[in-house]
Amino acid sequence: xxxxxxxxxxxxxxxxxxxxxxxxxxxxxxxxxxxxxxxxxxxxxxxxxxxxxxxxxxxxxxxxxxxxxxxxxxxxxxxxxxxxxxxxxxxxxxxxxxxxxxxxxxxxxxxxxxxxxxxxxxxxxxxxxxxxxxxxxxxxxxxxxxxxxxxxxxxxxxxxxxxxx
Amino acid sequence: xxxxxxxxxxxxxxxxxxxxxxxxxxxxxxxxxxxxxxxxxxxxxxxxxxxxxxxxxxxxxxxxxxxxxxxxxxxxxxxxxxxxxxxxxxxxxxxxxxxxxxxxxxxxxxxxxxxxxxxxxxxxxxxxxxxxxxxxxxxxxxxxxxxxxxxxxxxxxxxxxxxxxxxxxxxxxxxxxxxxxxxxxxxxxxxxxxxxxxxxxxxxxxxxxxxxxxxxxxxxxxxxxxxxxxxxxxxxxxxxxxxxxxxxxxxxxxxxxxxxxxxxxxxxxxxxxxxxxxxxxxxxxxxxxxxxxxxxxxxxxxxxxxxxxxxxxxxxxxxxxxxxxxxxxxxxxxxxxxxxxxxxxxxxxxxxxxxxxxxxxxxxxxxxxxxxxxxxxxxxxxxxxxxxxxxxxxxxxxxxxxxxxxxxxxxxxxxxxxxxxxxxxxxx
Numbered sequence: 225x226x227x228x229x230x231x232x233x234x235x236x237x238x239x240x241x242x243x244x245x246x247x248x249x250x251x252x253x254x255x256x257x258x259x260x261x262x263x264x265x266x267x268x269x270x271x272x273x274x275x276x277x278x279x280x281x282x283x284x285x286x287x288x289x290x291x292x293x294x295x296x297x298x299x300x301x302x303x304x305x306x307x308x309x310x311x312x313x314x315x316x317x318x319x320x321x322x323x324x325x326x327x328x329x330x331x332x333x334x335x336x337x338x339x340x341x342x343x344x345x346x347x348x349x350x351x352x353x354x355x356x357x358x359x360x361x362x363x364x365x366x367x368x369x370x371x372x373x374x375x376x377x378x379x380x381x382x383x384x385x386x387x388x389x
Numbered sequence: 390x391x392x393x394x395x396x397x398x399x400x401x402x403x404x405x406x407x408x409x410x411x412x413x414x415x416x417x418x419x420x421x422x423x424x425x426x427x428x429x430x431x432x433x434x435x436x437x438x439x440x441x442x443x444x445x446x447x448x449x450x451x452x453x454x455x456x457x458x459x460x461x462x463x464x465x466x467x468x469x470x471x472x473x474x475x476x477x478x479x480x481x482x483x484x485x486x487x488x489x490x491x492x493x494x495x496x497x498x499x500x501x502x503x504x505x506x507x508x509x510x511x512x513x514x515x516x517x518x519x520x521x522x523x524x525x526x527x528x529x530x531x532x533x534x535x536x537x538x539x540x541x542x543x544x545x546x547x548x549x550x551x552x553x554x555x556x557x558x559x560x561x562x563x564x565x566x567x568x569x570x571x572x573x574x575x576x577x578x579x580x581x582x583x584x585x586x587x588x589x590x591x592x593x594x595x596x597x598x599x600x601x602x603x604x605x606x607x608x609x610x611x612x613x614x615x616x617x618x619x620x621x622x623x624x625x626x627x628x629x630x631x632x633x634x635x636x637x638x639x640x641x642x643x644x645x646x647x648x649x650x651x652x653x654x655x656x657x658x659x660x661x662x663x664x665x666x667x668x669x670x671x672x673x674x675x676x677x678x679x680x681x682x683x684x685x686x687x688x689x690x691x692x693x694x695x696x697x698x699x700x701x702x703x704x705x706x707x708x709x710x711x712x713x714x715x716x717x718x719x720x721x722x723x724x725x726x727x728x729x730x731x732x733x734x735x736x737x738x739x740x741x742x743x744x745x746x747x748x749x750x751x752x753x754x755x756x757x758x759x760x761x762x763x764x765x766x767x768x769x770x771x772x773x774x775x776x777x778x779x780x781x782x783x784x785x786x787x788x789x790x791x792x793x794x795x796x797x798x799x800x801x802x803x804x805x806x807x808x809x810x811x812x813x814x815x816x817x
Binding site for chain 1: 466469643760764768777
């Protein structure tokens, strides 16, 4: 359902393929190009990183991606905002399950510090170069990453004092 | 430590010590056993999570040298209930009950952003009836007023203007009474739903809104006498918790915090949604980026909201309050008694939910605290595959270490209060 712009040449931005999703420009850099593309976007005026999150596509593998981008289990999603041109752009990066790590954007937007910690906490994707990659919402000694699709929605047996189980 | 005025913004941001880079266990040891007598000069103390002025269950680790805050680290998660995970288990129709509980001081804005995201995925965002759009604006602005009034109350209490606490709650109550009349509930309304609203405005709503609009301005003038013009109030807030425009942008803050630094960024004006391009209002900006600017911005935003609501009252169109699209709208109650198909339709919508086309979407709107965003991925089923809320408070409180650095402990409370965090939204 993504309205890919009709043209002969596939659209690219800073060397990475571009798609359009509900009227929103989406860039799909590879993991190797990730920081390079973000740096160029920062130079383009996207001075604010509004949001950084991730999606676990374990049970929904058949999503639409541009040619040349192989679907992986995790996807890190950034929503950047340009104050000058009042514009937004979305960045989606594929992160494989076997090596769930990606470079940190802390040096570009220090505000992503907490958001990256949240993604690490909830999805177990680690960010190289992050100054303090620890759990942020869950307790420090928690096992597992709750927002992964193979993490069940908690059915902790409720035990009442004095009840015979 | 060199003072804030001696080092540049860039260095301040990069300074690793701005956030405590150690585990809680290590920090606890450090606090108990000073390794070096000279290091005894600083100590690490906890503030919260059960502190009356941390607005919920926010905990701060502060490294102090005497009365000066050297470093600070907000520790969150005490209210984490996995609402994003819960959201994956609820249908798009039930989702509103979940998101409305995140920022419990502006529930209608949460519902609004969620509904707008779902509508965009469905491709019906331009088909929402005019009356529904203007009703959404009315509720959103009244909610902004009630939220800012509560800020004035808690901010007043934190600084020591205890009578302001009573006044703020009193005024907010008037708005909540109106919400109760319209939606049936004071909070967590689940009133704005994908496709429109749950019901039309009740008879006499116009008089109720007018009475709120007429009561408020003289009382806001009273607050000016009580607080804005008062030397003690100014001494406590001016120059406290300063943040520059560069820092605020780099840290991703939005709303009154970003505007206090002079950046005129308000999504209602800069990326208009609903019919905000059709109403006149000013974006309030500050100059110094301190706690006083953030207070003044919120106070004056109430006045701007009053201005907007007057225009909404003038222009509220007649018509339907929800889209007449069989896919998302249940049939009218009266039809259920006479038509078997209507009954089945009603049953299907409320048990199974409606299917939303595959895709992903991000919608951001201006909540009282800043940009609240909703990122939804749909796999074509009746439940979101992934729902993520970009909570303004979550991002804003990460600016606390930068605002507090080099300040006094006594000002820490003023700084937290000026950020106006809602912990339900921070932890989700």
